Amino acid sequence: MPKFHIDEVFPKGDLYPLIVNFQNGYTTAEFQTKECLLLKNENTGKTCIATELNDLVYAGEEDNEPLGKTLILTKNRKTGKVRLIEIMSAELKPILKIDNYASQLLETSNLELSRKFGSKKHKQQMEQKEKLKVNIQTVTEQMQNVTDTITEEKLDLSSYNKNDSDDFYIPPINRLADRPEDVYDIDKILTEDQLEKIWSELEDKDYEANMFPFIKHIMSSRKLSEKHTVLAVYADSLLKLYLTNIREISKKSYVICPHSVKLNEIILSSFTTTTNNRRCRPTQYKDKALCHALVFILLINKLKFELEGLCNDVKLTVNNASMKIRVTGAHVVNSGSKKIIQLKLPLNTKNAFRRKSARF
Incomplete structure (x- = not known):
């Protein structure tokens, strides 16, 4: 087996290679080149990748590498020189689009049919189900108001502090x-x-x-x-x-x-x-x-x-x-x-x- 001598190591700069893995499959010989959209997450600073394959949108963020770096080894066939290049890896997941409005409309239609033609027991079950529905935004606002009024002074921990010494x-x-x-x-x-x-x-x-x-x-x-x-x-x-x-x-x-x-x-x-x-x-x-x-x-x-x-x-x-x-x-x-x-x-x-x- 030939021995390689690394001449130069290229750390990751503004532009760097990218290796992509797909969550639900592997690329084959029939895979064709596709354009990718690169985005920057302003909150985390990470690079986001998005592309379209077989009428599905795939997206994902670059992987964290806190304990190491991912490198690829390249060899120039003409000169025989070997280099290490730092790269980024990402896993792309399919993004499923769900029509929330259609599902809500269907649920409303079922509710109206149950009220008009359902049995007495079924009507009671549907009414109970309606009562259990919660407006998430309203609850979030209520919890925010509660947390804003809570202070440390209102929490009496004296009975839990064991002053045995x-x-x-x-x-x-x-x-x-x-x-x-x-x-x-x-x-x-x-x-x-x-x-x-x-x-x-x-x-x-x-x-x-x-x-x-x-x-x-x-x-x-x-x-x-x-x-x-x-x-x-x-x-x-x-x-x-x-x-x-x-x-x-x-x-x-x-x-x-x-x-x-x-x-x-x-x-x-x-x-x-x-x-x-x-x-x-x-x-x-x-x-x-x-x-x-x-x-x-x-x-x-x-x-x-x-x-x-x-x-x-x-x-x-x-x-x-x-x-x-x-x-x-x-x-x-x-x-x-x-x-x-x-x-x-x-x-x-x-x-x-x-x-x-x-x-x-």
């Missing part, structure tokens, strides 16, 4: 920290710009007047920094959100923190959801608000506080509060007759219960 309920946590002080970073809870903005709004305002006695006692017993003061107001607002009735939260005029517009905005966006243009607070978000408040109280009070004072203010049982505290990683420590919540290493990771739902 404890990290959903608490601020960003470093479980590999070497010191208890490094477990929670205030800078990851609020950015520097947020802290400055909230503090500028709180400054010179009487934000302690309506605080929970438990948090007010912490603020009066120690001198808090600006960051810790912001966290104290943040924790107080979250505890109020935890106790507020859902009917109040759903009101458009509801404000959880009247002393700071920025803090009020952060709380409502992080601890509530919106469904059908109505503000909601699902159960898991209610527990999230309480767990965040517990972490903030730990941070402003040197990583510990008394459990009884918190339970009295928020109306929590000791068992319920203990489950929330476990999620934060803190421990319940007995000190005489008092129970003290303390954040220490190693963190509390015991599964004191088996969660059966998003609520705990």
Whole structure:
């Protein structure tokens, strides 16, 4: 078998050869040359071919070749030179012309005959068939109107989101920290710009007047920094959100923190959801608000506080509060007759219960 050496490869340009296959048959020796019409599909950019054979119109688009190219090998008989030329292939299919008007006319005639001369049962069947007919254009317009009015807010997926991880309920946590002080970073809870903005709004305002006695006692017993003061107001607002009735939260005029517009905005966006243009607070978000408040109280009070004072203010049982505290990683420590919540290493990771739902 002779060996060929390819001298040149011609890639596909503006003009290139075309190989055509027919879907319903193969060409024979009796096949005669036919003129083809080449068209350009403006939407896809593909070349379309159309021709007429035996009173039938054949048409098709060029085949996609995402993983390779179709090449033909040509040899010059005089010089013996061999070349590769990139080509296009297409499969032509017969286009059948259907007279829709004639078929509709025939169907209408059959319907009229059935109404005049058909039996009672046949008339009922034809009437039922007419009722089932659907105007496609009308349905398309109706569906378009429906899809235009649907928004993401109207789709409540909160019940399908399984927030089984404890990290959903608490601020960003470093479980590999070497010191208890490094477990929670205030800078990851609020950015520097947020802290400055909230503090500028709180400054010179009487934000302690309506605080929970438990948090007010912490603020009066120690001198808090600006960051810790912001966290104290943040924790107080979250505890109020935890106790507020859902009917109040759903009101458009509801404000959880009247002393700071920025803090009020952060709380409502992080601890509530919106469904059908109505503000909601699902159960898991209610527990999230309480767990965040517990972490903030730990941070402003040197990583510990008394459990009884918190339970009295928020109306929590000791068992319920203990489950929330476990999620934060803190421990319940007995000190005489008092129970003290303390954040220490190693963190509390015991599964004191088996969660059966998003609520705990």
